[in-house]
Amino acid sequence: MEFLNNKSYQNYDFKSLKQIFQRNSWYMTRKNLLKTGLNRYDLEKLVRNEVIAKVTSKLYKWKNINFGEYEDLIDISVIEPRGVFCLYTAMDFYKLSTFVSDKYYLAILRTDWVPKGLEQYPVIIKKWIRRTFSLGIDLQKVGKNTIRIYNLEKTICDCVRYRNELGLNTLKEILTSYLQKKSKDLQKLYLYAELLGISKILNNYLGMIL
Numbered sequence: 001m002e003f004l005n006n007k008s009y010q011n012y013d014f015k016s017l018k019q020i021f022q023r024n025s026w027y028m029t030r031k032n033l034l035k036t037g038l039n040r041y042d043l044e045k046l047v048r049n050e051v052i053a054k055v056t057s058k059l060y061k062w063k064n065i066n067f068g069e070y071e072d073l074i075d076i077s078v079i080e081p082r083g084v085f086c087l088y089t090a091m092d093f094y095k096l097s098t099f100v101s102d103k104y105y106l107a108i109l110r111t112d113w114v115p116k117g118l119e120q121y122p123v124i125i126k127k128w129i130r131r132t133f134s135l136g137i138d139l140q141k142v143g144k145n146t147i148r149i150y151n152l153e154k155t156i157c158d159c160v161r162y163r164n165e166l167g168l169n170t171l172k173e174i175l176t177s178y179l180q181k182k183s184k185d186l187q188k189l190y191l192y193a194e195l196l197g198i199s200k201i202l203n204n205y206l207g208m209i210l
Contacts, residue, residue, distance in 0.1 A: 021062040056117030070142040085149040156161040
């Protein structure tokens, strides 16, 4: 990049900066970037010249990295590391339905506040009580980054819980897809359903398919 050869930056080690980003999974806060010797004007130039990209006013990522199809999910995860992807987003991740929402669904604790920066993404926030929120959280590797998303069985239970929002046809498709998966764990599914108080409802809908 010609920008990196600019005389005003000749004493700055951009190779080290890239290595710092890499060690932090390609994301860095504004505060930590300023500690490397850059100032706010440098950050503006780096963004303008597409060396780094601004995710939020306080968060940046290295620009020339291929984050793949899950880039938005990674951004959202870094902005809100406590959140867990759920419902339509989890359905799409596990290929449970042919319907793909244009929104990202993220669950947080009912007592947590929504961080600034998420408003620039099409995110639907679901605030759940601790018992519902904490059950079935899984860590999934996407590229070199990790996202928090509900596992397959918790996703099925959440879809049953939100069956009126999803619609009967979508729910049937999801349950049919789940039953066809080799990775399904029916014992875990029934355990989760019992803990969430939806075991009878789940049995009723599975009975329509089996």
